[in-house]
Amino acid sequence: MTIQSNQEETRSAAAEPTPKPRRRWLTVFLAVILVVGLYLLYGHYGKKGAVPADKPAGTKAAAPPAPVTMQAARKTDVGVYLTELGNVTPVATVTIHSRIDGQLMNVYFKEGQLVKRGDLLATLDPRPFQAQLTQYEGQLIRDREFLSNARLDLHRYQQLWKQDSIPRQQLDTQESLVHQYEGAVKADQGQVDTAKVNLMYCRITSPVSGRVGLRQIDPGNIVHAADTNGLVIVTQLQPMTVIFPVPEDNLPEVLGRLKAGTRLAVDALDREQKQRLAGGILQSVDNQVDPTTGTVKFKAVFPNNDNALFPQQFVNVRLLVKTLHDSIVVPVSAIQRGSQGAFVYLVKPDKTVAVRPVTVGVTQQDDIAVTSGLNTGDMVVVEGAERLKDGSRVEVKEASRKRGQGDPKTPAAPGDTKGPGGQKGPGGQKGPGQQKAQ
Numbered sequence: 001m002t003i004q005s006n007q008e009e010t011r012s013a014a015a016e017p018t019p020k021p022r023r024r025w026l027t028v029f030l031a032v033i034l035v036v037g038l039y040l041l042y043g044h045y046g047k048k049g050a051v052p053a054d055k056p057a058g059t060k061a062a063a064p065p066a067p068v069t070m071q072a073a074r075k076t077d078v079g080v081y082l083t084e085l086g087n088v089t090p091v092a093t094v095t096i097h098s099r100i101d102g103q104l105m106n107v108y109f110k111e112g113q114l115v116k117r118g119d120l121l122a123t124l125d126p127r128p129f130q131a132q133l134t135q136y137e138g139q140l141i142r143d144r145e146f147l148s149n150a151r152l153d154l155h156r157y158q159q160l161w162k163q164d165s166i167p168r169q170q171l172d173t174q175e176s177l178v179h180q181y182e183g184a185v186k187a188d189q190g191q192v193d194t195a196k197v198n199l200m201y202c203r204i205t206s207p208v209s210g211r212v213g214l215r216q217i218d219p220g221n222i223v224h225a226a227d228t229n230g231l232v233i234v235t236q237l238q239p240m241t242v243i244f245p246v247p248e249d250n251l252p253e254v255l256g257r258l259k260a261g262t263r264l265a266v267d268a269l270d271r272e273q274k275q276r277l278a279g280g281i282l283q284s285v286d287n288q289v290d291p292t293t294g295t296v297k298f299k300a301v302f303p304n305n306d307n308a309l310f311p312q313q314f315v316n317v318r319l320l321v322k323t324l325h326d327s328i329v330v331p332v333s334a335i336q337r338g339s340q341g342a343f344v345y346l347v348k349p350d351k352t353v354a355v356r357p358v359t360v361g362v363t364q365q366d367d368i369a370v371t372s373g374l375n376t377g378d379m380v381v382v383e384g385a386e387r388l389k390d391g392s393r394v395e396v397k398e399a400s401r402k403r404g405q406g407d408p409k410t411p412a413a414p415g416d417t418k419g420p421g422g423q424k425g426p427g428g429q430k431g432p433g434q435q436k437a438q
Contacts, residue, residue: 065395068384070347071331075376078327078369079320080362082254086244086268086300086317088309092208092236096121098223099201102128104231107219109212115234116209122231124223126202133195140188147181154178210236235311240304241283242268244317245295253321254298255285266300268309269316278302278309282319329367334380335360344374345381345388347396353381355390 098104102124109121154174160166206212213233217223223231246254257264264282269275280302289296300317302309309315334344335358342360345353358373374380381388388394 065393066387067397068381068394070379071382073328073330073374073378075326076329078324078364080322082319084244084317086242086315088313089241089243090235090311094207094234095230096232097230100198101224104219104221104223111214113212115206119206121206122204124202129199136191136195140192143184143188147185150178150181206234208236210234237307238304240302240309242300244298246298248289248294251296265320267318273316327369328374329369330380331382332368334382345385347379351394353388353392353394
C-alpha cells in the first residue's frame with residue numbers, strides 16, 4: 001500500500017503544469033514598450049512643452065495677427081435702379097407681299113442684307129399690265145373724241161333752239177348724251193390710273209429701312225396678293241425698343257418722375273448683367289395694370305446704332321429711378337451679417353478691429369451704400385473677415401486685383417453680393433456670436 005501511494009504522488013506531481021517560457025517573454029516585451037513610451041513622453045513635454053520661466057503656468061500664447069485687406073469708406077453718387085427682364089421689340093416688322101398677281105421675275109436682295117427704305121427688292125412680269133394700260137388709254141382717247149363731238153352738237157342745238165328750229169326734247173337729249181360721254185371718259189381715266197398703279201406694283205420696294213430675313217419664294221413662281229407668307233420679312237433695327245414689366249408698387253414713383261419732365265435713363269444688360277449692351281431712355285408706359293401679374297408694361301427706346309440689340313432678344317433692363325448724391329459706400333464684401341443685423345469690421349489705428357453695426361441701402365455694382373454707422377475715411381475689412389472677432393489684431397496686406405475687377409466699363413448687376421476677391425457678401429459671413437475665437 002505504501003509503495004502504491006508513493007507512485008500516485010509521483011504521478012500527480014508530474015501532471016502539474018510548469019510555467020511556459022512564452023509568458024515570460026511577453027512580460028519583458030510589455031515592460032520595454034512602457035519604458036520607451038515614458039521616454040518619448042518626457043522628451044515631448046520636457047523640451048517643446050516646457051513653460052518659460054517668465055510666464056506663469058496655464059497662460060496661452062497670443063494668436064498671430066490675421067492678414068486682411070482693408071478699404072476706406074468714400075462718398076459718391078449712388079443710383080436707385082429697377083431691374084427687370086425685357087423683350088427687344090422692333091419698331092416695325094413688315095411682311096413684304098405682292099399687291100398684284102403675277103410671275104416673280106427677279107429678286108434683288110440677299111438674305112440678311114441691310115436695306116434702306118425704297119430699295120428695290122423684287123420685280124414681277126410687267127407685260128400683262130402694260131398691255132392693259134395700252135387698252136385703257138385707247139378707250140380713253142375714243143371716248144374723249146365722242147365727248148368732243150357731242151359737245152359741238154349740243155352747241156348747235158342750243159343755237160337752233162333759240163331760233164325755234166328744233167323742239168326742246170332734242171336739245172335735252174343732246175345734253176344727256178354729253179353727260180354720258182363725260183362719265184365714260186372719267187371711267188376710262190380711272191382704268192388708266194389703275195393700270196399704271198398695277199404696273200408700278202410690279203416693282204416691289206422696301207417700305208422701311210432694316211434687315212431682310214430669309215426668302216420665302218424663288219423667282220419663276222406665281223405670286224398672289226392673297227399669299228399668306230409673302231416674299232420676305234423686313235425688320236427695322238434703328239431705333240429699337242424694349243418692353244419690360246414693372247411692379248405696380250413702383251409705378252407712382254416712376255410716374256411722378258415722368259410728370260416732372262425727367263428723362264429716365266435705361267440700360268440694356270446681357271443675361272449675366274455684366275455687359276452693357278445699349279443705353280436709351282424710357283419712352284412710354286402702358287395704360288393699365290395686368291391683373292394676372294400685377295405689373296405695368298414699360299417701353300424704352302434705344303438708338304441701337306451698333307445693332308447690339310437683336311429683335312425678340314431677352315435682355316435685363318435697368319431703369320434709373322433716382323440718384324442719391326454724396327452717399328457713403330463700401331465694397332459689398334465688407335458687409336457682414338449676424339444675429340444683430342449688418343455690421344463691418346472697423347480697423348482702428350492700433351491694428352485691431354472693432355465690430356461696427358451699420359444700416360445698408362442700395363447696391364450699385366460692387367459697392368453698397370451705408371446710410372448710418374460709418375463716416376468718410378473709415379477703414380473697413382474687405383478680405384479676411386472670416387477669421388476675425390471684436391478686438392482681433394490684424395496685419396494689413398495689399399489688395400489682390402483679379403481679372404475683371406476694377407474695370408469701370410463693365411457694370412455689375414445691381415444686388416450682386418460678390419465683392420473683391422470673390423468673398424461672400426451679406427448673408428455669407430458669420431456674426432460675432434458665431435465666429436471662432438482666436
